[in-house]
Ligand SMILES: Nc1ncnc2c1ncn2[C@@H]1O[C@H](COP(=O)(O)OP(=O)(O)O)[C@@H](O)[C@H]1O
């Protein structure tokens with residue numbers, strides 16, 4: 090006997106199963122977002138993409154007359170517009186991901202096939218970010234997520250048991266605790282698996298049946314869950330973690346890999362940082378604003394030079410620090426600086442507000458990276474026109 094996807098779904102999946110009904114009825118998994126939505130206030134630190142951009146998604150759905158794959162809330166074309174920005178029915182759609190259009194198109198097209206999507210890249214290349222937004226646009230629910238760690242157990246990928254119920258009533262559907270993957274299978278939505286390569290290999294391999302047969306057997310009940318149309322998986326993996334728990338070739342074959350690059354040019358990276366700093370400053374209500382992009386440019390230049398091991402003019406070689414110096418860290422350096430300026434300065438960002446964050450981002454290894462950073466300060470920062478303030482502030486922060 091097989092269980093059809095429309096049978097009673099367990100607590101927490103009510104929203105996913107019920108589709109676009111606003112707010113979960115169960116009050117369990119979706120409680121914070123539901124409260125924030127009904128209060129109409131930004132009461133949570135970080136809203137789910139589908140809540141935060143609900144108006145954009147609604148505008149796209151209304152304007153979208155292209156064919157949609159089964160269970161998709163938008164056509165692939167509209168999903169791409171949601172991710173890359175544009176307009177829909179007079180509503181401005183903000184760009185979430187800044188980068189190559191083709192890459193996003195390949196990712197979306199993959200999700201409309203029977204292969205799963207693996208987003209690969211160094212830390213801070215927006216793998217999780219893109220995964221969340223793709224899921225929000227396609228399924229309207231980005232919360233069916235497994236956070237992969239060395240301690241991720243099979244229950245988190247398949248299902249577990251509520252032991253009180255199991256003892257009281259024996260094995261039954263009621264006593265099962267479904268994983269996010271199982272919920273997504275039942276609802277015909279997308280499940281996200283973060284940091285797939287940190288998950289122990291035997292647990293990873295429990296995904297093989299799910300991805301190839303599109304079923305999740307429940308031997309204890311002589312039952313199974315068959316994936317409803319619309320089900321797929323987006324996994325992310327960090328290629329710096331290579332070799333931690335590398336994917337078996339059987340599993341690798343079930344994925345289409347899309348590599349997210351670090352931003353090509355300084356211009357692009359500045360644009361990403363500026364966008365995110367503005368958005369985060371607003372949601373964290375930091376009472377300091379950036380005047381122009383000069384400070385962002387400096388931070389991005391420092392990051393790029395150290396990351397690439399050469400100065401921007403290509404003239405001097407540099408030692409590279411051990412950290413990744415990702416775009417995401419550049420965003421944090423700017424945000425920390427703004428918070429310092431707002432609460433302990435006069436509200437305008439100065440070099441001294443950036444220095445502590447910069448040192449923290451570069452010096453991850455207290456011995457080696459310190460040497461790298463000092464050398465960079467003395468040979469590059471000190472000599473550069475108009476960078477004296479930064480040099481002095483960084484010297485003090487060390
Ligand atoms: N190309 C990009 N376009 C838009 N945002 C980006 C880009 N690269 C990095 N970011 C920002 O950097 C942050 C880090 O992204 P995240 O998804 O956590 O990285 P990863 O999962 O790859 O380690 C996000 O807030 C995201 O907005």
Ligand SMILES: [Mg+2]
Pocket residue numbers: 216217218283325
């Ligand atoms: Mg991530």
